[in-house]
Amino acid sequence: MANDLKTGLVPTLGDRVGFSVNGTPVTVRRDHPHLLAALREELDITSPKDGCSPSGQCGCCTVLVDGKAIVSCQQSLDKVAGSEITTLEGVSDVERDAFANAFAACGGLQCGFCIPGIVVRAKAQIDKKGAGLKREDMARHLGAHLCRCTGYVKILDAIETVAKGQTPQIVSTGGLGVRVAKYEAHALTLGDRGYIDDIRIPGMLHAALVFTKHARAEVLQIDSSKAVLQPGVSAVFTAADVPGELLMGIIYKDWPALIPVGGFTSYAGDVLAIVVADSRLNARNAVEHVEVEYKVLKPITDPREAIKSDDIAVWKTDTNVLSKSVYQRGDVETAFKSSDHQIIETFSTQRIEHAFLEPESTLAVPSLENDARKLHVYSGGQGVWDDRNDIARLLNVANDQVTVTLVTNGGAFGGKEDMSNQAHASLAAWLLDKPVKCTLSREESFLMHAKRHPIEMTYEAACDSSGKLTALRVRALGDSGAYASVGMKVLERMAGHASGPYQVPNIDVEAIAARTNNPICGAFRGFGANQAQFAMEGVLDRLAEKVGISSWEIRSINVIKPGMVWGPGQIMDDGCLGAELCLNEIKPAYDAAIAAGKAVGLGLGLKNSGLGNGFKEISKAVVRFKANGRIEIRHGWTEMGQGINTVAAQVAVEELEVDASFIDVIVDTTRELGFGQTTGSRGTLMGAGAVKHACQVAIASGREVEVDHIGEYRVDWTNKLGEPGVVNPIIHSTFSYASQMVVIDRETQKIEKVVAIHDVGRVVNPTLCEGQVEGSVHMGLGYALTENFPSDPQTAFPTNMTLRSLGILRAKDVPKIEVKLIESPQPNAPYGIKGVGEIGLVPTAGAVAAALHDLDGNWRNALPMRQMKDED
Ligand code: FES
Numbered sequence: 001m002a003n004d005l006k007t008g009l010v011p012t013l014g015d016r017v018g019f020s021v022n023g024t025p026v027t028v029r030r031d032h033p034h035l036l037a038a039l040r041e042e043l044d045i046t047s048p049k050d051g052c053s054p055s056g057q058c059g060c061c062t063v064l065v066d067g068k069a070i071v072s073c074q075q076s077l078d079k080v081a082g083s084e085i086t087t088l089e090g091v092s093d094v095e096r097d098a099f100a101n102a103f104a105a106c107g108g109l110q111c112g113f114c115i116p117g118i119v120v121r122a123k124a125q126i127d128k129k130g131a132g133l134k135r136e137d138m139a140r141h142l143g144a145h146l147c148r149c150t151g152y153v154k155i156l157d158a159i160e161t162v163a164k165g166q167t168p169q170i171v172s173t174g175g176l177g178v179r180v181a182k183y184e185a186h187a188l189t190l191g192d193r194g195y196i197d198d199i200r201i202p203g204m205l206h207a208a209l210v211f212t213k214h215a216r217a218e219v220l221q222i223d224s225s226k227a228v229l230q231p232g233v234s235a236v237f238t239a240a241d242v243p244g245e246l247l248m249g250i251i252y253k254d255w256p257a258l259i260p261v262g263g264f265t266s267y268a269g270d271v272l273a274i275v276v277a278d279s280r281l282n283a284r285n286a287v288e289h290v291e292v293e294y295k296v297l298k299p300i301t302d303p304r305e306a307i308k309s310d311d312i313a314v315w316k317t318d319t320n321v322l323s324k325s326v327y328q329r330g331d332v333e334t335a336f337k338s339s340d341h342q343i344i345e346t347f348s349t350q351r352i353e354h355a356f357l358e359p360e361s362t363l364a365v366p367s368l369e370n371d372a373r374k375l376h377v378y379s380g381g382q383g384v385w386d387d388r389n390d391i392a393r394l395l396n397v398a399n400d401q402v403t404v405t406l407v408t409n410g411g412a413f414g415g416k417e418d419m420s421n422q423a424h425a426s427l428a429a430w431l432l433d434k435p436v437k438c439t440l441s442r443e444e445s446f447l448m449h450a451k452r453h454p455i456e457m458t459y460e461a462a463c464d465s466s467g468k469l470t471a472l473r474v475r476a477l478g479d480s481g482a483y484a485s486v487g488m489k490v491l492e493r494m495a496g497h498a499s500g501p502y503q504v505p506n507i508d509v510e511a512i513a514a515r516t517n518n519p520i521c522g523a524f525r526g527f528g529a530n531q532a533q534f535a536m537e538g539v540l541d542r543l544a545e546k547v548g549i550s551s552w553e554i555r556s557i558n559v560i561k562p563g564m565v566w567g568p569g570q571i572m573d574d575g576c577l578g579a580e581l582c583l584n585e586i587k588p589a590y591d592a593a594i595a596a597g598k599a600v601g602l603g604l605g606l607k608n609s610g611l612g613n614g615f616k617e618i619s620k621a622v623v624r625f626k627a628n629g630r631i632e633i634r635h636g637w638t639e640m641g642q643g644i645n646t647v648a649a650q651v652a653v654e655e656l657e658v659d660a661s662f663i664d665v666i667v668d669t670t671r672e673l674g675f676g677q678t679t680g681s682r683g684t685l686m687g688a689g690a691v692k693h694a695c696q697v698a699i700a701s702g703r704e705v706e707v708d709h710i711g712e713y714r715v716d717w718t719n720k721l722g723e724p725g726v727v728n729p730i731i732h733s734t735f736s737y738a739s740q741m742v743v744i745d746r747e748t749q750k751i752e753k754v755v756a757i758h759d760v761g762r763v764v765n766p767t768l769c770e771g772q773v774e775g776s777v778h779m780g781l782g783y784a785l786t787e788n789f790p791s792d793p794q795t796a797f798p799t800n801m802t803l804r805s806l807g808i809l810r811a812k813d814v815p816k817i818e819v820k821l822i823e824s825p826q827p828n829a830p831y832g833i834k835g836v837g838e839i840g841l842v843p844t845a846g847a848v849a850a851a852l853h854d855l856d857g858n859w860r861n862a863l864p865m866r867q868m869k870d871e872d
């Protein structure tokens with residue numbers, strides 16, 4: 001017997017290890033790297049999630065070991081032999097319901113990936129302390145956990161509810177403006193609603209990827225002869241096996257799914273081969289046996305040098321200038337000369353990582369239907385129609401041979417717009433004619449997907465003696481990394497939003513996106529607006545000081561109003577009333593904080609909803625009354641925690657006057673409903689518009705059963721940035737607005753409070769809306785203070801390769817967040833909706849910089865503004 005058993009129930013012999021799980025004695029293979037792998041891979045217990053194994057830094061895998069909450073990816077099997085393991089599957093129904101109801105009622109979850117682990121930790125604490133559990137103590141215990149969605153506010157509300165034995169009121173149905181519990185909240189809280197990595201299919205194989213060891217190198221040879229001989233390996237595939245197109249991409253097809261022999265790597269996330277085996281462990285072990293010969297080249301890592309160089313950084317491209325976004329209005333030079341005050345400042349922002357809690361996972365399942373080969377792909381991507389099209393191109397098959405089903409993902413924030421391992425799982429499944437799953441490790445996820453752009457921005461601004469802005473010149477350079485992704489659009493958005501929510505009569509903006517061999521940068525919540533408005537808010541505060549007026553006054557003097565011309569020339573409509581409303585709404589709190597002697601910083605922001613910039617946006621939805629009495633709502637948007645499925649159901653309840661319990665919300669590519677990515681805060685705006693219209697079509701037809709009632713919402717009237725000769729270029733159809741105030745205690749020098757006033761046009765679901773803002777403020781504070789994802793200038797490889805090193809704020813470090821939602825409807829938008837996904841972190845960094853300046857008199861031009869403390 002290998003271990004001294006505590007339970008005496010389970011033998012531990014030879015290659016088996018015994019313990020008890022949820023009251024049942026079990027034995028598992030000894031070769032699992034940790035307890036989490038044994039639970040998930042052998043016992044198929046999937047409520048503990050894998051967000052970072054084996055590093056133990058996210059808390060998603062927390063289980064009870066002999067009653068203590070412990071991260072299971074850090075437990076060797078020998079250590080837990082003979083122990084009593086409890087997962088949420090083994091908790092009593094009464095307790096499960098108590099947690100699920102509390103999280104649903106309080107809005108304590110968004111994507112839900114982190115929640116089962118947090119519930120286990122909360123249970124352990126409540127078991128110990130009962131109603132005496134203090135909120136701040138629980139926040140400290142959550143130090144072992146990361147939640148990237150919620151800002152922890154509503155998580156702690158939910159835990160308090162359970163600790164106090166309160167019975168929360170769950171609203172299960174309702175139309176617009178109702179605090180309906182999140183769709184699938186119960187199952188998400190308990191870890192029962194499977195993510196892709198939780199799906200098991202008989203005969204399923206596992207794929208692991210071989211990543212390049214050099215960010216810029218010629219690939220001379222790939223030798224997989226040893227790898228194919230490793231235990232359990234079915235095949236090793238390289239670019240030579242791709243039947244169709246190698247290059248993928250949302251806008252430009254420049255991103256190779258695999259780098260072939262004779263090709264060149266262009267960043268640290270390039271993939272050279274796919275190993276397929278009978279288990280994840282065997283696939284990963286065999287990866288080490290794929291031998292690659294490189295001719296290493298010096299990576300191009302400085303964007304300034306890149307745009308001047310003829311040495312092309314990225315394989316199969318012909319310039320290092322990815323894009324240049326330019327526009328001018330008025331006469332900047334003359335305005336500068338006649339202005340009373342002028343400043344010039346250079347601001348720089350850092351690259352950061354999305355750190356969604358669920359690493360990318362794809363499952364591809366081939367089949368034969370009526371003698372035709374088909375592939376069904378389960379994807380967590382933000383644009384399943386784009387995924388389908390690129391997968392079909394890669395396999396050289398017709399689009400209708402590929403169906404992609406969206407599996408609600410565990411967070412994305414823009415980081416799941418580009419294809420990642422969808423291509424590799426699909427290729428392997430197609431070639432082997434077997435189901436194949438590919439799930440990235442945390443490190444692989446860091447390497448592969450696109451990040452937030454670091455941008456250097458020089459702002460030259462002027463105002464008159466009253467503080468009225470007269471001129472603005474901006475020159476910006478963003479490091480977009482290797483492949484295009486949507487980098488050119490991010491810099492275009494940065495340029496468009498360069499002046500923030502203010503009127504500037506003379507403006508001259510140029511923003512360049514550079515290609516380098518650094519990590520790819522693309523979509524990330526805020527999409528260039530954050531960087532621009534960190535700079536613009538800093539400019540305003542400096543000018544206010546020169547003029548001798550307050551931060552609030554200079555914003556009030558310059559805030560955009562209906563009929564005024566905004567940044568790139570758009571004449572703003574009544575939708576922009578929200579900017580001034582947000583500013584006025586925050587004034588009493590601002591005055592009070594100053595009167596109380598606090599260090600205070602103010603930020604005002606705007607963020608477009610929808611892509612705009614001349615892009616034709618069409619969203620469709622289907623309402624189908626089933627013969628069995630259920631109602632299908634099909635739409636084209638990705639649920640990634642933000643609540644689009646809940647919004648879709650609420651709109652259907654509003655229009656059809658039915659109970660939500662009859663509604664099923666579905667997203668797949670069997671119907672052509674999609675038009676691009678779930679991005680740009682447009683899901684609620686366009687999804688609600690399309691579902692509303694589909695409901696109206698259904699009602700008009702008498703609610704005919706088993707018929708697709710198709711609705712559409714269309715925004716195809718916007719103009720391109722800098723389009724010559726357009727008098728009123730409508731760059732964006734819709735904007736949302738927010739004012740935020742950061743309050744720092746002068747004694748402790750800690751941020752004690754953030755007040756966030758948000759105009760989202762129309763609040764569809766107040767709980768979800770508040771949750772979006774709280775989560776964004778948490779992300780915005782991290783962006784302002786501590787988050788960073790640098791890369792080595794010599795190798796172009798990222799240097800912060802653990803979750804902990806990213807600088808994300810933990811629960812105990814999140815200040816009080818007071819959210820107030822206001823409704824200033826957007827004319828012509830469905831219900832007046834404006835969108836809420838991104839605006840919440842647009843004004844935050846500027847407000848933090850201003851508060852820190854008020855604290856110590858130092859202006860800050862670079863993010864992040866504080867380094868992580870040692871204990872972090
Ligand atoms: S998966 Fe174990 S702590 Fe993240």
Ligand code: FES
Nearest residue numbers: 111112147148149
């Ligand atoms: S709900 Fe916590 S990570 Fe998404």
